[in-house]
Amino acid sequence: MFLREIIKMTDKIQHHDQYPFNIPTIRSLDRLSFNKNVTFFVGENGSGKSTLLEAIAYQCGFNTGGGSRNNQYDLESSEARLGDCIRLSWMPKVNQGFFLKAETFYSFASHIDKLAEEDPSLYRYYGGKSLHEQSHGEAFVSLFKNRFGQRGIYILDEPEAALSPQRQILFLSIIHELQKNAQLIIATHSPILMGYPNADIYNFDSIPVTRIGYKETEHYQVTRRFLENREFYLTEILEE
Template sequence: MILQSFGLRNLPETEEFPFNLELVKNLPYISLKKPVTFFIGENGSGKSTLLEAIAYASGVPTAGGISITDDPLMEPARALGKMLSLRFIEKTNRGFFARAEDFIGFVKNILRSIAELDSEIKEIKETWTGGDINLAQSPLLSERKEITDRYTENLDAMSHGEGFLKFFNTRITGKGLYLIDEPEAALSPARQLSLIVLIQEAVKNKGSQFIIATHSPIIMAMQEAQILHFENNAINEISYTETPHYQLTKAFMDNPERYLRELEG
């Protein structure tokens, strides 16, 4: 375990978002009991904002996208993050904060880097007039090879889910704090199972810790995980079978025809 608990240090006298939310006003100290914690709840319940605030307060970098420090859309998370108190068992510089859209930014940045290197290599070929051209190109070719060996040159041609998993696999480099917002947005059900395996291996072999905001009943079924339910302006710990995601999915799968008939009225 890396992060032991978090809570609101003090509440500023303002009604600006997110401090006007009852959830924030009543935020208790939350103890993190397992290496994997899930934030679950409806959209607008505050789970993503709190996850972003923890990411800002902990100082972990944003993986692939715009930094929380620089993203104008993250101002509420920054404001809340400044008011959070985080208690660490062990402080580490390893980790990241990631959203599904950050994967797109990651791919674009990698492809842009390859294109820029190709352009420089081509320019040397076309303009070189003396000396050993291989020696001149060598640093650029080495950098290009390092990128393509690590991420694969065909990252843009990979299926979205496969690329997303590779994105995580290459960024989870050791014992760190990894904060992920709704990874299921980029993953099929089968790929969600692959993500579970990846996370479990990182916990077991590297001592990593994960906090994940999710709607997926597959992902939140991970064994030995803590589930925090954001509902009615409060945060409560519940079991997997108590989650509305499990209950709704089970009710539907038990008799989908009847369920759909009831929806039709």
């Protein structure tokens, strides 16, 4: 484990009433510690988990549109104002790793294609061919299997977005191999992924953010109740 703690530097924030500083979880954040090689951020959309994840990536020097320290390309939607207002505590500091942002993965894949025009051998890190020539799920798995693996920190924002349930289960084995030599911080809605054993789960639906047990997460409880009582839920939801 490399990243030990995030500290919010409140004195650097000029406009506490503006986004993203007015997000309740970000406003209440003082510091967040990391005690496991695998940490999950969970919560509803808009709860601040992806915002904090992007700020961590920014402080790591990764492209906030997705990639590593070596991937430099412009993406107008990528900004990390929060990143200038947090400090990361390391032991030891690492510079290797990757930031995966599912919603901007297309732009990252296009960036790799441009680089490969001069050096086609780059595709060896992405399954041997353009990510655009693979299905969305195949491209994600190619990235995980070929680009990840170095000692470092891997920051993943909703990696399940392109993965079928079967591939999510496969990804659990990839997480297990990576965490032997790396640290992973993952924002997810997937009860399959957050089921990885002995991981820390931070609940962003709680103010302040708190650790939560796997079976206490809303994702697990809602999924379990639906699968166990499918007919009841469908009747309640669909009846006119």
